[in-house]
Amino acid sequence: MGSLVAGNEGLMPLDINGLLKYLEATGLATKIRDSLFLFPLIESTHVLGLALVFGTIAIIDLRLLGIASTERSFQRMASDILKWTWGAFALTAVTGALMFITNASVYYHNFFFRTKMVLLVLTGINMLCFELTAGRTIHGWDRAPSAPRAGKAVAVLSLTLWIGIICVGRMIGFTTTRAAAAPPPPAGVSFDDFLK
């Protein structure tokens, strides 16, 4: 009953279990849990957003690596594309947060959820590394077919991290209980029946 003990320290500013329980009990979380279609719709929108995030970031990374769009100005591409990336990222953050609050304590303690958060932080640090290295000399290589070595390293890391985020993200769904409103699978879909 570790959470109960922590719950007794409700006035402490860092009572994480209390916060998780509070999030789960909010009207919004309850509404999503009780609805038959809200969680599925939120999850679908999350996939839509992350596809755009990954797809648009990959275009930028491939440009840095000199694999595609090599004849275009990097700055021009970045200003064309990255605003959409950020918009899509905001969509995934909002839908992700909405899914999180429906079952906060389970997600919080889930290994894949935690790994995903760490990987997301790493993509942020990776972006910062770009700004501090190749990002400072863009005017020098803006029209070159590829970025300097540091920029290429950032691009490889970015692609790797985002594919990793997609994989661990999918694993979260397989290792946590779904929103409470989701009914058990209908009769006749158990493979064990066919295998017997």
Add this chain to the structure above:
Amino acid sequence: MVKQFAQWLSTTSPSVFIQNHNSWVIPAIQSIHIVGIGVVLGSVFMIYLRILGWAGLDQTLRQTTTRFSPWLTGGLWLMLVTGLLMVIGEPVRELVTFSFWLKMLLVAIITAIGTIFQISLRKHEQLWEDILVTRRSIRGVAILTFLIWVGIIILGRLIAYDHIWGPWSPATKA
């Protein structure tokens, strides 16, 4: 009939293999499928932005489609292969749903639209570059067809939640 086919498919050896390793094979295939969605959606998104004049105006429409078509095609093949593997691995869960078949209908429609667009662009390149991309009606059609892509992606995820369709879902019938 679909249900019987799905049940038969689930007894075949490739399906049994995936079922026996489903703790990692299914999530792995789904993850690759999502990476494929990213490649496909990113590519079509850039072509749509160019048609709408919202990005890539330093390139012609033809340059834009030439840049992204190979990735679009490659991504679609990746989705087809991983999609088939998911159907083989979980035939009943995939095939006995309303979401799956509506998604396939939309995939057929968007494939037809995409093919017509490619042929038309090749035949009337100058017309597209100079006049059509500035037409309001073309922009409207572009936004509408982009919404078909959005629908395809949402329906793909909804296969896992087919009960939301209520009586339309064959899965809810015992």
